[in-house]
Structures are given as structure tokens and as C-alpha cells.
Amino acid sequence: MGGIGKTTLAKLVNNDTEIREHFTDGVFWEVVGFDRHRANPSALDVMKSLHQTLHKAFKSSKSRPEDFNPLDVDDGIGKLKKALQGKCVLLIIDDVWKIDSIDWIHDVISDTGRVLITTRNEQVLSRPGVGVHRLGLLDDDSAQELFRWYAFCRFRATGHRVPPNLEPLVVEVCHECKGLPLALKVIGSSMSGIFDREEWRRVLHKLRTATPLDTPAFKESLMAVLTASFTDLSPVLQNMFLDLATYPEDCEIPVAPFLEMWATDAGIEDTKEAEWLLKQLELRSLITRDRPSFSEAIPAPKFPFPGTCGSCSVHDVLRDMALQIIRDGCGMLQRKRLYISPLELQQLPNFSQGHARVEAKVISFLKPKMRRDISHLQDKGHDDSEIQIVERLFAGCETPNVEMVFIGAANQFSAYCNSSMTLANTRRHTTVDTRRHSTSRPTINRILGALCRPSSTLRVLWLPDCGFECLPDAISCLKGLRYLGLPGCADLKSLPDSLGELESLQALDLSGCGSLRQVPPSIGNLKHLKSVSFIAEESALPIVTSEDRTSSDIHFVNLMFDLPCLETLRLQALDKEWDHLRLAPLANHCESLRELWIVLAVMVEDNVLCGKGASQ
Structure with missing residues (x-):
């Protein structure tokens, strides 16, 4: 199920200090992904990408990343196993769709290493000895806590207090999100700073008229719920969000060129206004700004050109x-x-x-x-x-x-x-x-x-x-x-x-x-x-x-x-x-x-x- 928090939980593992101290040779993040509009990455694709990440971290001078050209999967397993021999590493493999892409990973990790895989397809984790942690939807209390934080508490120290006149509407809106974290986050962010009852009623009506999330057509239902947040954007923000969607899935999107492009639009004065508008998309949780480079074994350095060299991503x-x-x-x-x-x-x-x-x-x-x-x-x-x-x-x-x-x-x-x-x-x-x-x-x-x-x-x-x-x-x-x-x-x-x-x-x-x-x-x-x-x-x-x-x-x-x-x-x-x-x-x-x-x-x-x- 998309939007349930798999990658968010994996990021917490990635950034945990004790985990990084335990895996002395590094914690590495690799996104496999699957764009529904292209072929699924093959095992060799993922091997080449992982080898490039490891080569950069271990600073090997004996070979170059482009020299890694395995003849087949078995050849690739042998080369990666040699690179990881004796290494105490944690490999976090995010967003795996098919078992063929990643089944070989268990054969290359050393006895002191570990692998964490996130996937929507449980068959990917069907190998004997693999532990499976299934994420479920949030219960009512947890869902309301998450929603209230994004809608009321994200930028103000007000605790989890909700204006009494909005309390029943908040409960109903949370109910329509059916405990799905992504829906709660996006809809909650879109309502941040809004205290007008009529506006809350309007959003609740839009959610109720969408296909319910607890139907078999879950994907279509989720799209309908999230689209309610999109339609509330100004035309300029809608265009900016759709422009970012032209970037391939699972790629970090460089911010600087898009700011320069948007600044040429007649409705946007300059790059500073473009950056302010991009911030509005971030505040609505439609994008994530400056995601760190998880492929590094150490925290990524801050960019020396503030405001121009960051990146963003779209779920x-x-x-x-x-x-x-x-x-x-x-x-x-x-x-x-x-x-x-x-x-x-x-x-x-x-x-x-x-x-x-x-x-x-x-x-x-x-x-x-x-x-x-x-x-x-x-x-x-x-x-x-x-x-x-x-x-x-x-x-x-x-x-x-x-x-x-x-x-x-x-x-x-x-x-x-x-x-x-x-x-x-x-x-x-x-x-x-x-x-x-x-x-x-x-x-x-x-x-x-x-x-x-x-x-x-x-x-x-x-x-x-x-x-x-x-x-x-x-x-x-x-x-x-x-x-x-x-x-x-x-x-x-x-x-x-x-x-x-x-x-x-x-x-x-x-x-x-x-x-x-x-x-x-x-x-x-x-x-x-x-x-x-x-x-x-x-x-x-x-x-x-x-x-x-x-x-x-x-x-x-x-x-x-x-x-x-x-x-x-x-x-x-x-x-x-x-x-x-x-x-x-x-x-x-x-x-x-x-x-x-x-x-x-x-x-x-x-x-x-x-x-x-x-x-x-």
C-alpha cells in the first residue's frame, strides 16, 4: 500500500545514531523504484547502482565504477560479495516491486551485515529466514494526533488543542482519511491555519463525495482524496506542482533550474518569489525539500550556495x-x-x-x-x-x-x-x-x-x-x-x-x-x-x-x-x-x-x- 509510511520508517532507521555506530562500515540507502511507465529495473541495474554507491564510500583506487560490468547475475553476486567481504554495513533498499530485482542481495551481504527492504509486494520478502514487519493503517487516536499536528501544531506551540467549534469537523475529516498517513499529512497540511467552519465543511464534503478509501478501488479512492488538496491550490501553484511531476520517479529533483524556469513566467516576478511559492507546496506536504543523500555513509554536507542548490522530491x-x-x-x-x-x-x-x-x-x-x-x-x-x-x-x-x-x-x-x-x-x-x-x-x-x-x-x-x-x-x-x-x-x-x-x-x-x-x-x-x-x-x-x-x-x-x-x-x-x-x-x-x-x-x-x- 502506498503512503502508509514504509520509507518514513526506513529513514528513521537510516538516521538513528546508535544504528550508525553499530554498522561501522556504513549505512547505505539505495532506491530501486518502479515507474509504471517504464520497464522494472533489472537485477543488474540495481547491482550497478549499488556498486557505484559502495565504490564511492570505500574510496577504492583499484577499479572505477564504470569497470563494473558483470556478465550475468551470478557474476555480479561474486563481485559484490567480494566488495562487501568482512564489511559491517546496513543496506537499506527502498521501494522494491519485484523479487527478481533484489533476491540476490541475500547472497552478497557478509555475516556482520544486514539488509532492510521496503516493498508493497510481500512476495519480495518470501525468502526463508527473512523477517517481515507489516505496517497497518493508523488507529483513530494515532490518526487524529498526526492530522492535528499538521493542521494545527506544526508551526505553533499550541499543543494538540483544536478550537472547540472545529472539533467535530476535525474528527469527521480524519475519519474520511481512513488512517492512511499520507492522506492525513496532505489534507492536514492543506487545512493548516484555516479556522473558518464553512471552509472545513467544504473540504469534508469534497472528501465524502470522493470514492471511500475502504473500498476495493483503493488507488482510485486515494487519488480522489489527495486531489482535493491539489484543487485548492492557486493556478500558479498547480502548474508548479505539475511541472515537478515531469521528473522521473525516485529521482531527487534539482531546485535551482526550476526556480530559474518559473521566474520566466509572467505570473512570477523572480526566483525569490518562485522559491516562496515552492515553500507553499512544501508546507502543504505536496513535496519534500532538501532530502539528504542517503547513499552516503556519513551525513551529507550542507550546500554552500543557500537557496539555490537544494533538491526536492515528490512522493x-x-x-x-x-x-x-x-x-x-x-x-x-x-x-x-x-x-x-x-x-x-x-x-x-x-x-x-x-x-x-x-x-x-x-x-x-x-x-x-x-x-x-x-x-x-x-x-x-x-x-x-x-x-x-x-x-x-x-x-x-x-x-x-x-x-x-x-x-x-x-x-x-x-x-x-x-x-x-x-x-x-x-x-x-x-x-x-x-x-x-x-x-x-x-x-x-x-x-x-x-x-x-x-x-x-x-x-x-x-x-x-x-x-x-x-x-x-x-x-x-x-x-x-x-x-x-x-x-x-x-x-x-x-x-x-x-x-x-x-x-x-x-x-x-x-x-x-x-x-x-x-x-x-x-x-x-x-x-x-x-x-x-x-x-x-x-x-x-x-x-x-x-x-x-x-x-x-x-x-x-x-x-x-x-x-x-x-x-x-x-x-x-x-x-x-x-x-x-x-x-x-x-x-x-x-x-x-x-x-x-x-x-x-x-x-x-x-x-x-x-x-x-x-x-x-
Whole structure:
């Protein structure tokens, strides 16, 4: 049963001090997950993910994570058993759906190690000797205590007191939630600070008219109850919540790019207002902010860039609700948001030029976390490869309303958001060769060509971890583009001169573009550019080049500070560049600048250590 508290209980185990002290070699968190719109992760998928986590924690110098390529499950068991030999570890495996994905885990753990698995499918725990703890629904007293805390006590020291005139209504609303923790939490949060009896009666009526939770159609009933909280949101908050649902299940969602994207909306003034609105979703328990990295054996460090580098997550039941709202009985091409899952790709028509019209304002195709081997997305001459189907959608359809497009790898971008910005003297994670694991270069180039049309209404273009070397000159057609996100595009070597013609551009994200060596001076023409990020491992700042690719006398930093509307600048510089930056006079020259973040990267024995310099 979803929403009953399995993951919440497992997190308590994960964070317990005595448990961490007992398991001297570490407590590790691994999410398996199961997106209903893609294939279930295989045993080898989970093995590769776990090996990467262990490799990072144990700091093995004898092998690299990418060297772990077991021939079959038995081979993988042997290698993981060797890695865990003699290790006193606790492996917490969250959200397992099928026994085949994880049955091998019992064969790799040492005698001093333990495994904790959360699942909705009891068959996963059917192996002899496995203890099973079944979570049930809350009794009336516990349900009311949880509900009252979220509705009345979460932000005020009033105990569990409820206004007497609301007491009967509170009891009735709790009753409609049927003891399910997620429903109690979300509905309770939505009623926080509301003391009007008529409003409570209205919500109670909505819950009573929904399908009761104690019927056989439990999932549909739960969706109906949770949707009552969604429909009470303002249109702006509804859109923000649905935008987050385009991110693949069980992936942490990087907050920074979404704040930048939302700030380009006419109804949101800037990133600060966007962050305040995101906080409202958190207060309503529709999202969880800044979830720690449970894959670490030690507590994750705080992010050095407050307010910009956190992450959030959406409970998979709430995400299912959002996707259900997005579909809402509409055909794929008629939806306002087109979230293209691998399963739904097969339902798309065989487009021919100009014979289809897509009504969506948001189109998303992001690869999920567990798909670490994404070779099936590459161009191999197969007509039905996933990325080619996406290409045909953009090349063969009219998209007159599209404002936001997301294409790329969610797992890689999330890694850049979390690991590229570290505290002083913190060793970086192993660099991933994205040229081996990125979206097919020829196909993504054709998709970009199809998007860059003179009639384009595109406002946001987000391409995390895509494998192109340069943007097309035709990008100048996107006159309304306000956000261009290219995080993790490790093959990107240069930007076209035509980039300077994007007269509406407000945010440019080049985080993780480690091969970027040249930028055109035309960037100085971007008079509305407010935010620039360039943070890439082991990379010097790019050189400013003229149209004939000869070096310019203008330094990249000087070019940034000459932007008249620049408010936020995030840069990484190698130590040898630090003395030449002369930041203080430049920062004083840029009157619009609000935030300046500099990560100083120092090369020590072929490893990058980074410290933080900041001026606000």
C-alpha cells in the first residue's frame, strides 16, 4: 500500500545514531523504484547502482565504477560479495516491486551485515529466514494526533488543542482519511491555519463525495482524496506542482533550474518569489525539500550556495496523482503537458511531416535514475529507438503552444547539482564519461534543429546531459527563449555567435560543461541576462573568441560583469586563474549584481579539491 509510511520508517532507521555506530562500515540507502511507465529495473541495474554507491564510500583506487560490468547475475553476486567481504554495513533498499530485482542481495551481504527492504509486494520478502514487519493503517487516536499536528501544531506551540467549534469537523475529516498517513499529512497540511467552519465543511464534503478509501478501488479512492488538496491550490501553484511531476520517479529533483524556469513566467516576478511559492507546496506536504543523500555513509554536507542548490522530491503516490491530472482523459496530443515515458512512446502515432498537431505547453522526455546503461537510446539504425521517436515528434508535428521542453538524463543532472558544489577540502565524485552515456548526438542535433523555428513560442529549453558539441546557429530563432539550461553537457565545446541574438534570455546554465572552451563576445549583447552558472570539474574558464575564432582581449569574467542586468553569477575557477580575476572592482562595477559565488578548484595529485569564495 502506498503512503502508509514504509520509507518514513526506513529513514528513521537510516538516521538513528546508535544504528550508525553499530554498522561501522556504513549505512547505505539505495532506491530501486518502479515507474509504471517504464520497464522494472533489472537485477543488474540495481547491482550497478549499488556498486557505484559502495565504490564511492570505500574510496577504492583499484577499479572505477564504470569497470563494473558483470556478465550475468551470478557474476555480479561474486563481485559484490567480494566488495562487501568482512564489511559491517546496513543496506537499506527502498521501494522494491519485484523479487527478481533484489533476491540476490541475500547472497552478497557478509555475516556482520544486514539488509532492510521496503516493498508493497510481500512476495519480495518470501525468502526463508527473512523477517517481515507489516505496517497497518493508523488507529483513530494515532490518526487524529498526526492530522492535528499538521493542521494545527506544526508551526505553533499550541499543543494538540483544536478550537472547540472545529472539533467535530476535525474528527469527521480524519475519519474520511481512513488512517492512511499520507492522506492525513496532505489534507492536514492543506487545512493548516484555516479556522473558518464553512471552509472545513467544504473540504469534508469534497472528501465524502470522493470514492471511500475502504473500498476495493483503493488507488482510485486515494487519488480522489489527495486531489482535493491539489484543487485548492492557486493556478500558479498547480502548474508548479505539475511541472515537478515531469521528473522521473525516485529521482531527487534539482531546485535551482526550476526556480530559474518559473521566474520566466509572467505570473512570477523572480526566483525569490518562485522559491516562496515552492515553500507553499512544501508546507502543504505536496513535496519534500532538501532530502539528504542517503547513499552516503556519513551525513551529507550542507550546500554552500543557500537557496539555490537544494533538491526536492515528490512522493510516488502524489506523482501518480499529478500524472493522472495531466492525462485527465485527453489523448496524448491534446494534453497541455506531454510527459513522454518509454511506455507511452509506443502509443505515439507514426508522424509524417505536418500531419499532426501537439497542443502541449510542456513537453518532457527525461531518462530516469535506474537507467544507467542507456545505450538503447542511442542511434543504432533502429526505427523504433526511443530518442528517434522523440525526434519524429518534434520534426513531424506542429507545436504552436510549446513553452517548455525538457530532454536529457535526470540522474546525471541531479548528480551535477549535488556533487559539483562541495565544501572546502571535500574530494569530488568520480567524473562520469558522458560521451559514453549521453543522448545520441546526431539525433539530439536534429531535435534542436526542429525546435529552432522562427514561429517558436519556446520560453524554456532544458537539455541536461545531452551529447552535442555545439548549439545550432538557428537557435537565434528562439526570440522568446528566457531560460537555456545545458547542465552536464560534457561534450559541448563552443557556443555559436548567434546566441547573442536571444534578446529575451534571462538565465544561462552551463554547469558541468567541462569541455566548453570558447564563448562568443556576442554574449555581451544579452541585455536581459540575469543569471549565469559555469561550474565544471577540472575546467578553466572558457576563452572569449571572435567570429573567426581568434582570442579576444575580453576576459570571460569581464564579459559577465558588463551585462547590465546580471544579478547572479556562479563560477568555478582553477587556482591558477584566481589571482587574475580581480573580483572586487568588477563586482562593484556591476550595480545589478546581488549574488556572486566562486568555487576555487585546486589540483592536488590529479584530484580536484575545491573551496568556496563568496561575495554577496
